[in-house]
Amino acid sequence: xxxxxxxxxxxxxxxxxxxxxxxxxxxxxxxxxxxxxxxxxxxxxxxxxxxxxxxxxxxxxxxxxxxxxxxxxxxxxxxxxxxxxxxxxxxxxxxxxxxxxxxxxxxxxxxxxxxxxxxxxxxxxxxxxxxxxxxxxxxxxxxxxxxxxxxxxxxxxxxxx
Numbered sequence: 043x044x045x046x047x048x049x050x051x052x053x054x055x056x057x058x059x060x061x062x063x064x065x066x067x068x069x070x071x072x073x074x075x076x077x078x079x080x081x082x083x084x085x086x087x088x089x090x091x092x093x094x095x096x097x098x099x100x101x102x103x104x105x106x107x108x109x110x111x112x113x114x115x116x117x118x119x120x121x122x123x124x125x126x127x128x129x130x131x132x133x134x135x136x137x138x139x140x141x142x143x144x145x146x147x148x149x150x151x152x153x154x155x156x157x158x159x160x161x162x163x164x165x166x167x168x169x170x171x172x173x174x175x176x177x178x179x180x181x182x183x184x185x186x187x188x189x190x191x192x193x194x195x196x197x198x199x200x201x202x203x
Contacts, residue, residue, distance in 0.1 A: 151183030
């Protein structure tokens with residue numbers, strides 16, 4: 043069974059899409075829970091180190107001061123370009139197929155946060171790392187996708203030397 047899975051690219055792609063979908067749906071559910079709990083409610087998850095609560099974020103990553111219609115347009119264009127690039131990678135036989143899954147994580151993380159901007163105005167953040175930042179699963183999908191792409195390029199350069 044394992045040999046069949048590892049040798050079957052189609053099953054690997056389906057499994058990857060299911061994982062991305064689970065993260066996307068989980069993010070949407072947690073955002074709904076955060077909205078319903080209200081801005082003042084704080085729920086400790088890991089002592090006082092990690093808390094769950096609603097925090098509206100009108101800005102871009104790490105609360106960098108870029109917001110409004112300009113940010114929404116930039117993110118929408120980025121999502122379209124990313125979607126076209128993923129399609130190109132899928133259709134191009136000589137492309138770096140390992141990039142498809144992390145780029146798909148970035149795409150769906152960006153889509154989830156863009157949905158927030160269209161539906162609510164700000165992005166809904168809900169995980170509060172006490173001494174660092176407030177973020178959501180979509181942010182983790184974007185950051186994780188970027189980290190994986192960085193690792194892919196770092197290890198591919200080492201193996202080519």
